[in-house]
Amino acid sequence: xxxxxxxxxxxxGFGGPVAARIxxxxxxxxxxxxxxxxxxxxxxxxxxxxxYGFLFGPExxxxxxxxxxxxxxxxxxxxxxxxxxxxIEIDDSLRVPKPFSPIIAFGYxxxxxxxxEWEVRKAVDAGAILKKxxxxxxxxxxxxxxxxxxxxxxxxxxxxIVIDAEGSKGLLAVKAxxxxxxxxxxxxxxxxxxxxxxxEYVDKIFGYSVKMCWGWDEQRIAPPLGYGNGLMVWPYRNSxxxxxxxxxxxxxSHIPNLNKLFKEYHSNxxxxxxxxxxxxxxxxxxxxRMWDGFEIYVGxxxxxxxxxxxxxxxxxxxxxxxxxxxELCDGVPAAWFSAEIAANVAIDAIHTNNTxxxxxxxxxxxxxxxxxxxxxxxxxxxxxxxxxxxEHDLKKLRKYxxxxxxxxxxxxxxTPFFKMLLSDVNKDPTIITKWIKMFFRYxxxxxxxxxxxxxxxxxxxxxxxxxxxxxxxxxxxxxxxDSLLKSLKKRKKLLSAIVVPFSNSLNNLMKKTLPIFxxxxxxxxxxxxxxxxxxxxxILKFVEYANPSVFHx
Amino acid sequence: xxxxxxEFPGVExxxxxGDFIKINEEKCIGCMNCVNxxxxxxxEIVEQKARVKSLEKCMECASCWYVCHEDAIIFTWPLxxxxxxxxxx
Ligand SMILES: Cc1cc2nc3c(=O)[nH]c(=O)nc-3n(C[C@H](O)[C@H](O)[C@H](O)COP(=O)(O)OP(=O)(O)OC[C@H]3O[C@@H](n4cnc5c(N)ncnc54)[C@H](O)[C@@H]3O)c2cc1C
Numbered sequence: 001x002x003x004x005x006x007x008x009x010x011x012x013g014f015g016g017p018v019a020a021r022i023x024x025x026x027x028x029x030x031x032x033x034x035x036x037x038x039x040x041x042x043x044x045x046x047x048x049x050x051x052y053g054f055l056f057g058p059e060x061x062x063x064x065x066x067x068x069x070x071x072x073x074x075x076x077x078x079x080x081x082x083x084x085x086x087x088i089e090i091d092d093s094l095r096v097p098k099p100f101s102p103i104i105a106f107g108y109x110x111x112x113x114x115x116x117e118w119e120v121r122k123a124v125d126a127g128a129i130l131k132k133x134x135x136x137x138x139x140x141x142x143x144x145x146x147x148x149x150x151x152x153x154x155x156x157x158x159x160x161i162v163i164d165a166e167g168s169k170g171l172l173a174v175k176a177x178x179x180x181x182x183x184x185x186x187x188x189x190x191x192x193x194x195x196x197x198x199x200e201y202v203d204k205i206f207g208y209s210v211k212m213c214w215g216w217d218e219q220r221i222a223p224p225l226g227y228g229n230g231l232m233v234w235p236y237r238n239s240x241x242x243x244x245x246x247x248x249x250x251x252x253s254h255i256p257n258l259n260k261l262f263k264e265y266h267s268n269x270x271x272x273x274x275x276x277x278x279x280x281x282x283x284x285x286x287x288x289r290m291w292d293g294f295e296i297y298v299g300x301x302x303x304x305x306x307x308x309x310x311x312x313x314x315x316x317x318x319x320x321x322x323x324x325x326x327e328l329c330d331g332v333p334a335a336w337f338s339a340e341i342a343a344n345v346a347i348d349a350i351h352t353n354n355t356x357x358x359x360x361x362x363x364x365x366x367x368x369x370x371x372x373x374x375x376x377x378x379x380x381x382x383x384x385x386x387x388x389x390x391e392h393d394l395k396k397l398r399k400y401x402x403x404x405x406x407x408x409x410x411x412x413x414x415t416p417f418f419k420m421l422l423s424d425v426n427k428d429p430t431i432i433t434k435w436i437k438m439f440f441r442y443x444x445x446x447x448x449x450x451x452x453x454x455x456x457x458x459x460x461x462x463x464x465x466x467x468x469x470x471x472x473x474x475x476x477x478x479x480x481x482d483s484l485l486k487s488l489k490k491r492k493k494l495l496s497a498i499v500v501p502f503s504n505s506l507n508n509l510m511k512k513t514l515p516i517f518x519x520x521x522x523x524x525x526x527x528x529x530x531x532x533x534x535x536x537x538x539i540l541k542f543v544e545y546a547n548p549s550v551f552h553x
Numbered sequence: 554x555x556x557x558x559x560e561f562p563g564v565e566x567x568x569x570x571g572d573f574i575k576i577n578e579e580k581c582i583g584c585m586n587c588v589n590x591x592x593x594x595x596x597e598i599v600e601q602k603a604r605v606k607s608l609e610k611c612m613e614c615a616s617c618w619y620v621c622h623e624d625a626i627i628f629t630w631p632l633x634x635x636x637x638x639x640x641x642x
Pocket of ligand 1: 042
């Protein structure tokens with residue numbers, strides 16, 4: 001390739017195509033390099049992409065129809081006290097309550113390959129060029145500046161900026177001298193099994209909830225160096241995904257025989273865990289087994305967390321920048337957020353003809369100011385869980401599970417969430433109704449088993465009069481919310497003066513009030529259960545039958 | 554050409570990767586870390602040094618590279634378009 005590009009994006013996983021699309025849309029000549037034969041061939045994940053990735057992430061994903069497998073309304077935590085006796089405790093407080101579940105979702109479960117392919121199509125539609133089966137093995141350097149990449153075929157492809165979205169191993173970043181090999185303490189190795197299962201069984205056994213198991217080491221469900229969790233199981237459409245992960249090293253320098261151990265833990269769980277043994281095992285058929293390492297503990301180390309993510313002419317995003325979350329083990333939202341920021345900085349840099357590291361520092365400053373990225377890479381809860389497990393302290397274990405994966409997460413998530421919400425509403429006051437439409441549209445896509453219902457489903461002329469009326473009402477309400485928020489925007493200053501300081505102390509407020517609020521909340525939920533269920537059926541019916549156009553932006 | 558293995562369903566390996574993991578024998582101290590961490594049994598110890606037995610089932614997770622504190626493992630990617638792939642990740 002003799003052409004010169006404005007931007008080369010290395011890696012077409014979750015983050016790369018987002019950066020490529022934004023750059024291409026801004027008129028930059030953009031090339032995406034992907035080492036696998038087909039996009040998504042080598043991306044292995046869970047995967048629940050949390051709702052905040054969709055709400056605060058790229059517009060084309062929020063307003064589009066990405067391929068999701070199932071909405072997820074939260075997590076059910078099983079604390080395995082004695083696997084032999086079936087002594088198990090449950091914490092399922094982190095679930096979106098009825099009547100909102102599963103329309104308002106905690107996240108969306110997805111397979112990586114169709115999702116990344118969808119993103120890449122959007123980037124290509126916007127004008128980016130995709131080059132597959134090509135590994136970037138080094139960067140072109142001229143006077144300290146990165147000026148493109150060198151491929152495994154020996155090609156030298158030049159560009160003004162390289163956005164490195166190569167994922168967690170960061171081999172190119174190491175070559176370029178921005179990173180060193182991460183220490184094994186920061187890496188978790190995840191052993192993953194994919195099972196086929198009839199949809200009706202997945203519906204019955206899992207519904208919309210991810211299941212997670214926790215326990216003492218001797219229960220042999222949690223790998224010995226795991227930071228707490230024994231396993232996670234994600235329900236998909238006609239399948240389920242099972243994952244155990246294990247840190248490559250904690251304090252011990254000795255690495256145990258993982259091949260033997262993972263097998264042992266897997267068979268222990270599948271043969272002894274009551275819900276797996278009785279419900280899943282007879283109905284599930286193993287379809288695939290694979291594994292990958294991910295660097296979810298990078299952020300725990302302040303020094304690593306503060307490493308620069310750029311040099312002259314090159315920016316790291318997503319996993320390549322170490323932006324995996326220690327709090328929930330999710331990395332897709334941070335990959336999307338950082339891709340957007342990087343693309344916008346790259347566009348500015350190219351327009352001002354300044355790709356120096358001094359200019360690109362803007363990117364790092366924005367990453368450091370991003371409330372959700374910073375929250376997600378610095379949470380210590382999984383370390384705390386490990387300590388509780390080691391000490392066999394059930395009280396602590398309960399507390400940390402509740403803090404990390406139960407309602408207690410509100411005590412550290414409220415401030416970053418609210419800050420993001422405010423800044424997005426300030427930028428675009430109609431965003432709230434876009435979010436509502438997104439939730440409804442995603443549910444409709446899931447329900448009609450199609451990633452883009454509008455191309456398959458004919459508009460339902462036959463919707464009943466009652467539904468038509470509801471559609472009209474719904475549209476009117478959304479317009480009302482929009483105009484209300486627009487008028488609020490005019491009072492932005494006043495809003496910031498009151499709301500910003502308030503959002504800063506939200507976490508503390510939650511810490512203080514949650515012990516009182518939580519029992520009241522569960523009591524009210526129980527009390528309202530019959531009404532919520534009825535309302536839930538009504539809402540679902542409306543979303544299932546309404547004309548899809550009302551859920552478009 | 555594509556390889557599959559019964560013990561790893563749902564995964565295929567496209568041939569032509571080249572020797573993408575190598576061991577620097579001078580640096581290797583035979584600590585067994587790479588042998589223990591590898592779920593695809595790619596390594597063996599011969600005369601107190603690690604050796605790549607076979608990369609045919611390697612899933613390119615790089616765990617061997619991370620745990621080698623002597624930096625004896627040279628880890629690169631297989632040639633573009635080759636190596637493991639799966640629909641179900
Ligand atoms: C087992 C597991 C479970 C996970 N679960 C979740 C979850 O539930 N929720 C969540 O949000 N996140 C989860 N993650 C994290 C999430 O998958 C990552 O954070 C996300 O994929 C990062 O996106 P990225 O674009 O930075 O990198 P990736 O998506 O990894 O993409 C990198 C791409 O670059 C390509 N590439 C690499 N090197 C080169 C090169 N030199 N030249 C050309 N191409 C190259 C790769 O083939 C790949 O396609 C999980 C990860 C793992 C491993």
